Amino acid sequence: MRFEFTPRQNAFRQELRDFLRAEIPGGRGDGGVDQAFSKKLAARDWIGVAWPKEWGGQGLGALEQMIYTEEMITANAPRGYHFTAERQVGPSVIRHGTEEQKREWLPRIVNGEVSFALGLSEPGAGSDLAAAATRAVRDGDDYVVTGQKIWTSNAHLADCIWLVVRTDPDAPKHRGISCLMADLNAPGVTIRPLVDMTNGHHFNEVFFDEVRVPVNRRVGEENSGWYILAEHLDFERSGIERLIDLQYLFLELLEEGKRRAAAGTLTGAQRSALAQTWIEYNVGRLMCYRVAWMQSAGLVPNAEASCAKVYGTEWSQRLMNVAMQVFGMNAAAFLPESAAARMANGYLESKNKTIAGGTSEVQRNIIATRGLGMPRS
Numbered sequence: 544m545r546f547e548f549t550p551r552q553n554a555f556r557q558e559l560r561d562f563l564r565a566e567i568p569g570g571r572g573d574g575g576v577d578q579a580f581s582k583k584l585a586a587r588d589w590i591g592v593a594w595p596k597e598w599g600g601q602g603l604g605a606l607e608q609m610i611y612t613e614e615m616i617t618a619n620a621p622r623g624y625h626f627t628a629e630r631q632v633g634p635s636v637i638r639h640g641t642e643e644q645k646r647e648w649l650p651r652i653v654n655g656e657v658s659f660a661l662g663l664s665e666p667g668a669g670s671d672l673a674a675a676a677t678r679a680v681r682d683g684d685d686y687v688v689t690g691q692k693i694w695t696s697n698a699h700l701a702d703c704i705w706l707v708v709r710t711d712p713d714a715p716k717h718r719g720i721s722c723l724m725a726d727l728n729a730p731g732v733t734i735r736p737l738v739d740m741t742n743g744h745h746f747n748e749v750f751f752d753e754v755r756v757p758v759n760r761r762v763g764e765e766n767s768g769w770y771i772l773a774e775h776l777d778f779e780r781s782g783i784e785r786l787i788d789l790q791y792l793f794l795e796l797l798e799e800g801k802r803r804a805a806a807g808t809l810t811g812a813q814r815s816a817l818a819q820t821w822i823e824y825n826v827g828r829l830m831c832y833r834v835a836w837m838q839s840a841g842l843v844p845n846a847e848a849s850c851a852k853v854y855g856t857e858w859s860q861r862l863m864n865v866a867m868q869v870f871g872m873n874a875a876a877f878l879p880e881s882a883a884a885r886m887a888n889g890y891l892e893s894k895n896k897t898i899a900g901g902t903s904e905v906q907r908n909i910i911a912t913r914g915l916g917m918p919r920s
């Protein structure tokens with residue numbers, strides 16, 4: 544067994560690092576939505592590196608895609624403009640879109656010219672997405688869409704939304720769903736901010752009041768959206784981003800731990816907890832590498848992707864618990880620009896990780912049934 548990346552993969556990683564070091568002053572960006580940055584990546588053909596060359600990608604594999612994501616997140620690059628379109632929308636259009644849709648949308652995505660939000664969750668449909676109630680009624684060459692989405696990340700900054708709608712209310716719930724690509728600037732769309740407990744505005748409620756969406760914006764057959772959606776969720780859950788989002792705080796915490804150890808103020812329990820966190824981080828990375836390797840070998844990771852998602856997100860929470868032990872009451876003071884405040888913020892942020900993209904409970908159901916072959920309970 545050779546447990547290492549190839550020289551070409553290492554060279555690709557180094558090229559990305561050099562670019563990010565040059566482009567992001569101080570080595571760490573704000574992780575935000577910045578079309579100008581996406582355009583710089585596009586100029587180097589670095590949006591959709593794993594897409595087929597025919598559709599503007601580089602035809603690289605899932606391992607290269609993972610290396611790319613790892614470097615982007617480590618630098619907290621402002622990749623939010625193209626990220627969802629690259630990771631989920633584009634691959635779904637490549638697999639299920641018409642030739643016309645591929646010609647229209649894929650170049651826009653790889654050129655950093657369109658951004659997407661994901662309109663899946665609704666107040667009554669989160670874990671159970673098949674319960675989606677937002678209605679799309681056919682009227683000539685359009686669908687007329689009415690309903691509400693919730694927790695829609697970056698909808699206030701995006702151009703379009705990948706929308707899960709009910710097109711047949713009489714069919715069994717998994718069979719009456721379709722996927723549309725709707726314009727967020729269309730008449731009848733209202734976006735309201737939701738402020739999270741870190742005091743950040745990143746997700747929203749999105750209301751649709753008789754919004755017209757052309758039928759040629761439907762991806763896949765009418766009422767067969769569930770199957771596209773299942774793949775869509777696999778794309779969303781299988782990435783290394785779930786593990787390494789808060790890795791930068793881990794590195795900062797380790798430095799603080801070393802300083803305190805040198806000063807004799809780190810307890811033995813904290814020292815062990817830091818070492819344990821490091822072990823678990825490396826286990827989590829190998830899980831993510833396995834998922835990417837399976838994809839590169841043409842296999843479909845499903846329970847494996849859920850394992851990596853549960854482990855990576857719960858690791859983030861364990862990490863931030865250790866940070867709270869090390870920083871103690873100082874973290875609660877939220878002193879601006881202090882390491883303690885960054886840790887406290889990370890602690891709050893870590894809470895959403897086991898919910899976003901499908902909760903840990905739901906992932907464990909997938910692992911039990913599809914991974915271990917247990918009957919549904």
Ligand SMILES: Cc1cc2nc3c(=O)[nH]c(=O)nc-3n(C[C@H](O)[C@H](O)[C@H](O)COP(=O)(O)OP(=O)(O)OC[C@H]3O[C@@H](n4cnc5c(N)ncnc54)[C@H](O)[C@@H]3O)c2cc1C
Nearest residue numbers: 661662663664669670694695696895898899900901902904
């Ligand atoms: C930071 C963040 C960003 C998000 N961004 C988006 C976005 O961009 N677009 C979007 O559409 N959605 C987004 N979401 C929503 C997210 O996908 C949902 O919150 C998630 O799928 C859970 O759905 P819910 O909140 O409706 O909870 P519910 O489904 O109501 O679940 C409530 C509780 O019941 C448990 N539960 C539910 N069903 C089962 C079951 N079968 N077995 C065991 N336990 C179960 C859950 O684990 C949970 O603990 C985001 C969420 C977060 C936190």
